[in-house]
Amino acid sequence: MQTEINNALKVVKEGGIILYPTDTVWGIGCDATNPEAVKKIYGLKQREDSKALICLVADDRMLKNHVSQIPKAAQDIIEVSEKPTTIIYDKAKNLASNLIAEDGSIAIRIPDDDFCYWLTRRLNGALVSTSANISGQPTPKSFKEISPDILNGVDYVVNLHREKICDKPSSIIKISNNGVFKIIRE
Template sequence: MHTEIKNAVETLKQGGLILYPTDTVWGIGCDANNAEAVAKIYTLKKRIETKAMICLVADDRMLKKYVKNIPEVAQNIFDVAEDPVTIIYDDAQNLAENLIAEDKTIAIRIPDDEFCYQLCRKLNGAIVSTSANISGAPTPKSFKEISQDILKGVDYVVNLQHDKKMTKPSSIIKLSSNGVVKIIRE
């Protein structure tokens, strides 16, 4: 795993795209601070730039770097959630402009996954995580289902295909600064 993290981080630092196993599904990732790399993902996925993407961070401390005010209820959600949960926060900061939604929100998940944790730690920053498919196509349930277009379009494919079990995308919850909680995807 160490070599895979090293190779993936080198690719991310050079502005490249990686294909990697997350705590949910196989994802396409890039450095969340690199606007050019973020643009490459939108192009590869044939996705409109107004459709936001998710970021992964290592822990609470890293989350504070990207969200101005983290609602207290966020910690409660982390504590009770049994499955991966992505939270959409208001007041995003310190990220590539084309990653932040028009309403200044950002979707972030703290994955319970050693590979993703180490990836964020070694990069020392957030990593984009968007499903490994062309926009509108079904989310691949395993590495074998990932299309050739995606495989050819990334700069590095993490070689942990055998470790990744099939799973589903995370739940998405929107937490507004005014205390409103809204479930976007169960």
Template sequence: MHQEIKKTIEVLKQGGIILYPTDTVWGIGCDATNAEAVAKIYKLKKRIETKAMICLVADDRMLKKYVKTVPDAAQSIFDIAEEPITIIYDDAQNLAPNLIAEDKTIAIRIPDDEFCYQICRKLNGAIVSTSANISGAPTPKSFKEISQEIIKGVDYVVNLHHEKKATKPSSIIKLSRDGVVKVIRK
């Protein structure tokens, strides 16, 4: 895994996009602060840029780098969640402008996955994590289900195909600064 981490970091630092296993499904990712790389993902997925994407961060400390104020309820949600959970936060900051939603929110997950954790730590920042499919197509449940268009469209495919991964996207919760919690995707 060490070599895969090293190669992945090289590609991300050069503004490339990757296809990689996450704690949920296979994802397409890039450095979340690189607007050109984010634009490449939108183009590859044929996704409109107003439809925001998820970011992964290594831990709470890194989360605070990208969200002005992390509500106290976020930690409670992390503590009780039994499955991967993505939270949409108000007041996103320090990310590529084309990654932040029009209402200034950002969806972020702290994955329970060693590879994703190491990538975020070694990059010292957030990475994009969007499902490895063309917008509107079904989310692939395994590497074998990923279309050739996606595989050929990325700059690097992380060679961890054998790793058993979860097969469904994370739940998504919107956590507003005023304490309102709204389930977006179960």
């Protein structure tokens, strides 16, 4: 795994995009602070750049570096959630501007996956994590289902967990700083 982390980290630091396994589905990722790399992902996915992307961070410390406030409800959900949960936070910071939603929010997950944990730790920052499909197409449940357009469009494909079958992407919950929350995806 260390070799794959080193290879992926090198590509991400150079502004490239990677295809990698997460705790949910296979993801396309890049340095979340690099607007040119984020732009490449939107282009590869053929996705409107007005639709925000999810980021991964290693832990609470990293989360605090990318959102102005972590609501108590978000902390509680992170602690008790038994399945992967992405939370949309108000007032993103220290991220590429084309990654942040029009309302200033950002979707972030702390993954339960060793590769993602160590990659984000070594990057010392957020990693974009969007499903490995063309926008509007089904999310691939396994590496074998990833389209050639995606495979050929990334700068590096991580060689781990290719046999893994994924049931579904993470739940998404929007939690505003004023305590209001809304379930976006179960």
